[in-house]
Amino acid sequence: MKNPGRRSQVCYNPRMSKGLPKVLLVKYHDTNIRPIPDHAERTLQIFPSLGILYLAAVLREEGFPVEVLDANAENLSAQAFHQRVRDSQARIVGFTSMTAGWPSTIEGAGIVREALPEALVVVGGPQLSIHPELCLSFPQLDLGVCGDGEETLLEVARALAGGTSLEEIPGTVVKIDGEIRKNPERTWHRDIDRYPFPAVDLLDWNLYRALTVQTPFYTMVTTRGCPFKCRFCSQIYAGNTVRFRSPENVVDEIELYVRKHGAREIVFFDETFTLNKARVMRICQLIRERGLVFRFDMRTRVDSLDEEMVLALREAGGQRVHFGIESGAQEILDRMGKQTTVDQVRTAVSLCKKHGFSTRGYFMIGYLGETPQTYAETLKVARELDLDWASFSITTPLPQTHLFDEARDLGLVDEGFWRDYTLLQSPRLQFPIIESEYWDEARLQKMLKRAYSSFYLRPRMVWRHLTGLRGWEGLRNLVGGVRVMLSLQR
Template structure:
């Protein structure tokens, strides 16, 4: 049951879980299609768990996902759950469910599950190995159980057809990431930097189903790093190209993984957008975040992607540990120079499972009061402060950068030339809605 897609309240989700099923085990999956989404979903997930528990049903409650895996003890201690999975979920969920069905309580023998012995929280004795053969272990998704008609693509993903954002689907072709960016929590459910792929033949079967049964045209490859493994990328691109589908795909890449011979194949396969983690306009700041490439490299890659007929999204982060106002300005300046077809501007946040979270805890840096306040766009959000800038300064810079970018005349001229006046009007409406920020209201009042 996809609660956000159904726009269901926590009361409704709890009612469905307790009344519509005679479950032995209710699993609350706290994931998101961005790794950072898991933490901000914890507030709603915890509310659902409490309401299920208060209903007095006999089912046990489990949480799995990026945030629970990053903070298993804290999740057991603070949430109304019986189990937490501290690594990858599928095998552990199966083993716990099998034990419950068979009337066993030997949870100490199940790897990677935290459980309760009375009031005591018990840690697992061992870790469940990561799945190796993804094709066999997780060969597909039960699309028929999902509200496919409720999904729609990002606005920019459909700049070529802004009023035609559905049907839409997002799929994985790989799991994990081999890199160790300081701000990222992607590998929390895997326990280490890792990278595993589905066979392209397995992936294309899923795409066939999405296109032929559900009429999906807009697709996101959720992989944290799709443009990485040569054989994987080119094989899947060739399969898509041979299908002759009219699909509109977007995927993630790194500046240092984009190769010229990839681009022609990506475009021919329907990959119309590549999202790059540029992060900062300062070499010094990027080095500190473990992204060691220069501005010239970034500019060159963006231009090569655009010259191949593929649109770019630049991701930028303000307030990384080595950032100051001048370096944040370098980031904004670089974004304006690059003039990507779209840009995402973030404040640095200490997401559980990331190196920044460990650093913030060690240094006792102020963090958001509730999990939902880790949302980038929330009223109560508190970015990670550093030795140069307060959280309020970083947040204000980020919000101003967003408005400046999407009001920048060269950007608007480029968008109008490529996508037309309708997209310009859409962007104008987007920028006209200001974000309310408690932190900035306090600063103004002071």
């Protein structure tokens, strides 16, 4: 086998395909950073990667043969993944990677290098956009794609097909004579209607599931990015701005899934679905005018919807609203830069429940400045809101965030943590937490378990879920939820 680090310049000739080079787009196994075992995590949810389906659609539209392989959804072993990659005979193999999945991505890229030594191995996604040069230092990888990947990967594929140099393509990180170079960024397109719909037909959607979501279901994004500046979040991979698809374009995609694929439910993964009221009202109007019958769930902020919008969403098929509440203590919300209040939280949740929405809240514990009192306030608010579901997580100071910078300046996290993590040099490949005078990591894990049990093991909540059972799917959701709760208590 040839040395994985053999290439001195980024210029290849297509030898493995007589026509256009085949592209294999991969979602490798996720790295589980939640406090539950892998089998319980898989019970909760398995969603496809919309990012690689958008890439597949653009490449296919230009005539390139494309295959999508979701090793995580198929639960492939390393050996099975190796065989599938080798059988593909792809000339380009592309990975997408979140920060949490980076160690797994490098593992998968190593398998690809063994299976297809001559393939061009490309990586994109948020992790690459945050640490481009560090990510590309691995010999398993040949080229990185920063930001939106549609035009960039298409240009890479065209260059490979024509046997021309890949060294100066905008939006890439390349290796030239042993040196890593980041090329100029590619211009962000404001018009994202320009992209074809994701190539959903390249996946077996029976592999995907989520508790409480009806099948068959499909996932969508109608915006890219987020305009808010929460201190624990980074939007560098999306250009630190927000771009909208037109209502007509959004509903065209919905209609495709409902009419052609029989979708019963659509899950919108926009950071904040209800950012623009006029746009949301138009989407709801078009859904009704076209007679599309399905249900959907969405994510939003407590300050980004009103009663008129809630009514329109409900009439169009809205079923479930996910709120990023984060904390029940106003002083913590202020420190997070959420620009929301606890009163707004109560109003928004109450409004949605009033009109028949199922409500879900997401909370962080152990944020900077958290005390036993603010922690207790969060648990109290979570219970008082009468949410149908709640999710709790231990705060993580992610890279390229104000939170990380603040925690670093206070000496609470090591300045080089994310560098070492990206290079797989950390003593343990787990995310950092913020310890304080009140708790260490072990104590935070106990607090997390207590948060879940205090919310879900109340007689009222148990009774609600027992009496809300509807057929086989309801029973499946209940059993799945019980399995997850039991795993949390171990």
